[in-house]
Each structure stands twice: as structure tokens, then as C-alpha cells.
Amino acid sequence: MIKIDALQALYSFYDDFTDRLDFSCGPGCSTCCSVNVSITSLEAAYLRRHSVLSDTRLQERINAANRRPHFIPTLTTNRIAHHCRHRQEPPEEKGMHAPGPCPLLDPNGLCRVYENRPFSCRAMSSIQKCQADGEAVMPPFLMTINLALYQLIEHLDVEGTSGNMLDMLAGDGRNRISNTPFPGFLITDREKPPFQRFLNTIKIYAVNSGHLADFFPLQTFHLN
Numbered sequence: 558m559i560k561i562d563a564l565q566a567l568y569s570f571y572d573d574f575t576d577r578l579d580f581s582c583g584p585g586c587s588t589c590c591s592v593n594v595s596i597t598s599l600e601a602a603y604l605r606r607h608s609v610l611s612d613t614r615l616q617e618r619i620n621a622a623n624r625r626p627h628f629i630p631t632l633t634t635n636r637i638a639h640h641c642r643h644r645q646e647p648p649e650e651k652g653m654h655a656p657g658p659c660p661l662l663d664p665n666g667l668c669r670v671y672e673n674r675p676f677s678c679r680a681m682s683s684i685q686k687c688q689a690d691g692e693a694v695m696p697p698f699l700m701t702i703n704l705a706l707y708q709l710i711e712h713l714d715v716e717g718t719s720g721n722m723l724d725m726l727a728g729d730g731r732n733r734i735s736n737t738p739f740p741g742f743l744i745t746d747r748e749k750p751p752f753q754r755f756l757n758t759i760k761i762y763a764v765n766s767g768h769l770a771d772f773f774p775l776q777t778f779h780l781n
């Protein structure tokens with residue numbers, strides 16, 4: 558089973574799912590394209606498949622941005638979910654967001670790696686034009702779905718690491734944290750019926766000659 562194909566399937570599934578929703582985001586809208594994007598090592602590998610990343614000038618821009626302040630996560634989504642599911646307060650995130658645009662943004666405000674962009678970028682959307690401070694407005698159930706996808710993507714890469722996209726692409730191995738196995742979803746009782754319907758759809762999504770369900774523990778797609 559090739560995990561990168563499963564990652565691509567999760568992206569496609571999510572893009573199909575969100576295509577049906579009415580967002581205010583559009584080409585050239587790049588308020589959320591900052592130096593604070595977190596990704597997994599599998600996503601970094603998928604990103605590197607984009608031909609533009611073999612451009613040495615672009616790599617130099619990434620390295621330069623990497624030398625400036627940027628958010629360095631100390632917790633992964635599944636690590637936080639593990640604490641929440643055990644009714645424990647997760648440790649405080651020590652990383653601080655920093656100002657500055659993503660170096661993968663082109664002068665027209667378009668993403669140079671759009672087809673291969675990581676989940677953090679796909680999940681950032683708003684049903685209203687973002688305000689000056691960049692605050693997005695998202696339907697609550699979409700936030701639940703996004704959190705679930707972050708968890709699945711991290712589990713898919715459970716032997717890998719996570720970190721800021723700049724650190725993951727800079728290649729010196731610094732500032733990376735180990736991924737954590739899927740500990741269960743974080744959903745309310747009210748969300749269970751629609752969320753189970755969502756899981757029923759995602760688990761049968763095709764990956765090569767199999768399905769997404771083949772890449773996760775059996776119990777992942779069945780709520781208790």
C-alpha cells in the first residue's frame with residue numbers, strides 16, 4: 558500500500574467535499590498564506606513532487622524564510638486529541654506565530670504549488686471575506702471534518718514527523734516532532750450521526766485497487 562497515494566486520495570476526497578460548499582475564497586486571496594503553516598513529512602514528500610520545487614531560486618527563498626522567525630509547533634493534532642480524549646489538559650503550545658507571507662506565494666497572490674499544497678492550506682477557507690486581521694469564518698461541522706482529516710493524515714504518516722512547512726522543506730532536519738497514532742475522533746454526541754455518514758463515505762473512497770479504509774485501523778471508521 559502506497560501511503561502517498563492514500564494522501565492524494567484524502568486530498569481529492571476533501572476537495573470534492575468542499576467543492577459543494579459556498580466559500581468567499583478565490584484566486585489571489587492569500588491572507589492565510591503565511592510562514593506559519595504546519596505539515597507532515599508525508600505531505601512534504603508530496604509537495605516535493607511539484608516540479609517548481611526543483612527551482613534553486615525558489616528553494617533559496619524557502620531557506621531564507623526558514624532563517625527568519627516562523628511558527629514552530631511543539632504538539633501534533635493527534636497528541637492534542639490524545640490528551641482531550643483522556644480528559645487531560647493538553648500541554649501549552651509554545652510556538653509563536655510570526656509575520657510574513659509564505660515563500661511559495663507568487664507576486665499575483667497565487668500559490669506556486671496549488672495542486673500539491675498541504676492539508677493546512679486546503680482546510681483554510683471562509684464563508685465570509687476575511688477581515689483585516691485575517692480571521693476566517695467556518696461552519697462548525699466543517700471544523701470537525703477538518704480536525705478529523707488532520708488526524709487521519711497524521712496517522713497515515715505515523716512513523717514520520719510534523720513541523721512548519723519551511724522546516725520540512727529546508728531539509729536540515731531541525732524543529733520536527735514525531736507523529737502520534739490516531740487516538741479517536743473529537744466529536745460531540747450531536748455530531749455523531751452526520752459524522753458517521755461522513756466516515757461511511759470516506760472509508761470507501763478509492764485508492765489504487767483498494768479503499769482509504771485499508772490504510773487505517775479497523776475501528777477508525779466506526780464510532781462507539
Ligand code: SF4
Nearest residue numbers: 590659661662668678
Ligand atoms: S503553500 Fe500555497 S496555499 Fe499554502 S500557504 Fe503557501 S502559498 Fe498559500
